[in-house]
Amino acid sequence: MQDPCQIVRKSYGDPIAEDLRFVVKSIVGEENLIEMYPNKSNNYCCGGGGGFLQSGYKDARLSYGRLKDNQIQTTGADYCVAACHNCHAQIHELSEHYGGGYQVVHLWTMICLSLGILGPNEREYLGDDLKEVNIFHPETAM
Amino acid sequence: MSETAIKLDYKKGSIFIDKVQALLPDGGNLNLCLTCGACSSGCPATELSNMDPRKFLRYAAFGMDEEILKSDWVWMCTMCQRCVYVCPMKIDIPQLIYHARASWPREDRPKGILGSCDMALRNDSCSAMGTPPEDFQFVVEDVLEEYREAQPEFKDMEAPIDKQGAELFINQNSREPVTEPDELVPLWKILHIVGADWTYGSKGWAGENYCMFLADDESWEKVTRTTTAQAEQLGCKTFLNTE
Known part of the structure; x- marks a missing residue:
């Protein structure tokens, strides 16, 4: 899971990083959360912040994000939870650009999936392994 | 060296x-x-x-x-x-x-950031995509109606705009209402299940603030004041920035 700079280091610090972990572990199971290091307040920015996504310096942005992509690929995880819109957009692009192939999901998607209330049209960012799992009202697929 | x-x-x-x-x-x-x-x-x-x-x-x-x-x-x-x-x-x-x-010089700053800031200054939404308040309202109401019918367990789910006295004032990244409206729904469901008393604002509903990234003090203050003034006018106790 990504520790968004804006939420963790720049706002509420390690206590909210622990809260995020409580939520993610509750959803996926403690044994399925693989940490990146450094993390929490000492994390690396993904490169999506500060307006970088819209600044036009795409090559520099992807180069900036290589550190984050390496961190994620090192975990070997299939999914990266990014509870920040900028992080989500940037890391999603990093996965495609560097060929890591990991999925990048919003926290709300994982919460609703675990509660069994995630409909067929709310799964844009799930991979094929979870796309068909526990679908809420499958008959409403568009 | x-x-x-x-x-x-x-x-x-x-x-x-x-x-x-x-x-x-x-x-x-x-x-x-x-x-x-x-x-x-x-x-x-x-x-x-x-x-x-x-x-x-x-x-x-x-x-x-x-x-x-x-x-x-x-x-x-x-x-x-x-x-x-x-x-x-x-x-x-x-x-x-x-x-x-x-x-x-303002005009020499990156065009993408500049354009997103200028979009936010176009109307009271303060959206980097320039979406006017009535378009946001239409999408939210339309999607809510659709999901209430399609998923009857959520027939009482709400996605209020300008609900007076709501506990939480929640803003929203423009990408969901503008380009992927189905992604609005999981958040609404979670808020519904936990019984949150929340609202969007017709003004300042957009969470992003590219004027801040542009380092345009006057403009980012205007964006921020528009959204916080709406939260205050509605009497909301907590401002929840989802960005």
Whole structure:
């Protein structure tokens, strides 16, 4: 899971990083959360912040994000939870650009999936392994 | 390293770092650098555009304003503050970056950020995509109606706009209502299940603030005041920024 700079280091610090972990572990199971290091307040920015996504310096942005992509690929995880819109957009692009192939999901998607209330049209960012799992009202697929 | 010695040309009282120090609490500690390099060694932007945080600060400290005020590296630093976190002297380099951005003529700043800021100033939504309040309202109501019918367990789910006295004022990144409205729904479901008393605002509903990234003080303040004024006018107790 990504520790968004804006939420963790720049706002509420390690206590909210622990809260995020409580939520993610509750959803996926403690044994399925693989940490990146450094993390929490000492994390690396993904490169999506500060307006970088819209600044036009795409090559520099992807180069900036290589550190984050390496961190994620090192975990070997299939999914990266990014509870920040900028992080989500940037890391999603990093996965495609560097060929890591990991999925990048919003926290709300994982919460609703675990509660069994995630409909067929709310799964844009799930991979094929979870796309068909526990679908809420499958008959409403568009 | 420079091949030749750099001749410093101090113009006391007029250099960039002095101006920024005057604006920051305790001067942002900008003159306390030990040159240890912890900032640069842990900065993902190090070496982009031949710059790094330590180098940027040293240029500033030496009064080499031209070097830093012409560097496009200020748009590659995300102001993530990791350099401050690891700095033994807690030097606020990101604020130096912010003010360097602000020193660029507005029209010369990156077009994408500039355009997103100007979009936000077009109407009361403050959306970087320029979406007017009535379009946001239409999408929210339309999607809510659709899901109440399709998923009857959520027939009482709400997605209020301008609900007077709601506990939470929640804003929303423009991408969901504009480009992927189905992604609005999981958040609404969670709020419904936990019984949250919440509302969007017709004004200032958009969570992103590219005017801040543009370092356009007057504009980002306008965006922020529009959204907080709406939350206050509705009597909301908590402002929840989802960005």
